[in-house]
Amino acid sequence: ASSNTSVPKTGTVVANADALLERLKFEIDLQTSIINREFTMVYQPIVNLQTGKILGFEALMRWIHPVRGFVPPDEFITVAEDLGAIGALTDFAVEESCRTLKNILDQTDGDPDFFASINVSGRDISRLGFAESLALTLDRYGIAPKSIRLEITETACIFDSQIVRDNLEAFKTMGFGLSIDDFGTGYSNLAHFKTMPLSTLKIDRAFAGDAHENPVSGSIVAMLVGLGTALNVDIVAEGVETVHDVRALTNLGCRMAQGYFFHKPTNSNDLLALVSADQGR
Ligand code: C2E
Ligand code: CA
Ligand code: CA
Ligand code: CA
Numbered sequence: 001a002s003s004n005t006s007v008p009k010t011g012t013v014v015a016n017a018d019a020l021l022e023r024l025k026f027e028i029d030l031q032t033s034i035i036n037r038e039f040t041m042v043y044q045p046i047v048n049l050q051t052g053k054i055l056g057f058e059a060l061m062r063w064i065h066p067v068r069g070f071v072p073p074d075e076f077i078t079v080a081e082d083l084g085a086i087g088a089l090t091d092f093a094v095e096e097s098c099r100t101l102k103n104i105l106d107q108t109d110g111d112p113d114f115f116a117s118i119n120v121s122g123r124d125i126s127r128l129g130f131a132e133s134l135a136l137t138l139d140r141y142g143i144a145p146k147s148i149r150l151e152i153t154e155t156a157c158i159f160d161s162q163i164v165r166d167n168l169e170a171f172k173t174m175g176f177g178l179s180i181d182d183f184g185t186g187y188s189n190l191a192h193f194k195t196m197p198l199s200t201l202k203i204d205r206a207f208a209g210d211a212h213e214n215p216v217s218g219s220i221v222a223m224l225v226g227l228g229t230a231l232n233v234d235i236v237a238e239g240v241e242t243v244h245d246v247r248a249l250t251n252l253g254c255r256m257a258q259g260y261f262f263h264k265p266t267n268s269n270d271l272l273a274l275v276s277a278d279q280g281r
């Protein structure tokens with residue numbers, strides 16, 4: 001190759017073309033897997049921080065591609081959102097979570113407050129009739145909306161559309177729980193929370209996971225717990241990995257937690273076994 005000035009530029013273009021091709025392949029694989037339903041759900045218990053008793057679970061999606069192997073959900077969820085294909089994945093997550101929750105409620109003594117927490121994207125709540133379609137799915141399983149918490153990230157809580165406002169209003173009327181996910185990492189206007197039918201704030205592991213050793217994180221957790229208490233909602237600390245995390249978060253006033261210290265995400269059968277073993281506690 002010559003050393004004329006167009007070389008780096010051409011190189012850049014080629015690199016971008018490679019990246020573009022990669023992205024297109026990824027999109028095709030994702031679309032194909034959506035059509036072929038090549039996804040599964042795993043479930044991570046949400047526990048009482050002090051006793052470890054399982055209070056509910058969060059449903060998390062897994063995509064194991066025949067060639068790519070495990071693809072992190074952070075990666076494929078964003079692409080699915082860009083493709084306008086997230087709705088199909090959310091519907092699948094809701095369906096599977098309802099099946100799992102129903103199984104647990106049927107085969108255990110049935111704590112009436114036991115819940116399934118399901119991640120929904122900003123795109124979902126911008127879908128006309130999303131709340132009603134959720135209600136129909138729950139109906140088929142005989143599950144009450146109050147047993148379901150919808151996890152929405154702080155940044156996805158955009159109120160600039162009438163459809164979003166209608167969905168949130170319908171969630172409230174129907175009795176769904178609403179969780180703010182990754183709380184503390186967004187830039188939301190706290191005034192929004194005054195009008196939202198909130199049930200849970202989930203404190204991001206960026207703070208919850210190092211509150212025991214980082215005073216700034218500790219202060220942030222304390223502030224978020226104070227806010228949650230004032231709003232009368234549950235506070236869930238995410239990413240609890242060690243006994244140090246447990247002690248620090250307990251001292252900071254957290255009551256609920258989720259993390260590898262307690263349980264990793266598991267399949268539906270293993271979750272049922274865990275909840276069954278947990279009974280009578
Ligand atoms: P998220 O909603 O904040 O989910 C919590 C993530 O933390 C999960 O990662 C979980 O496996 C992980 N985690 C749980 N305990 C620990 C711990 O003690 N330490 C560490 N380091 N991590 C822990 P995962 O399953 O990889 O999911 C990543 C993200 O992908 C989720 O973050 C969520 O934003 C998105 N996601 C996953 N499943 C779905 C889904 O069904 N629908 C939508 N819309 N998004 C999903
Ligand atoms: Ca979540
Ligand atoms: Ca989270
Ligand atoms: Ca940690």
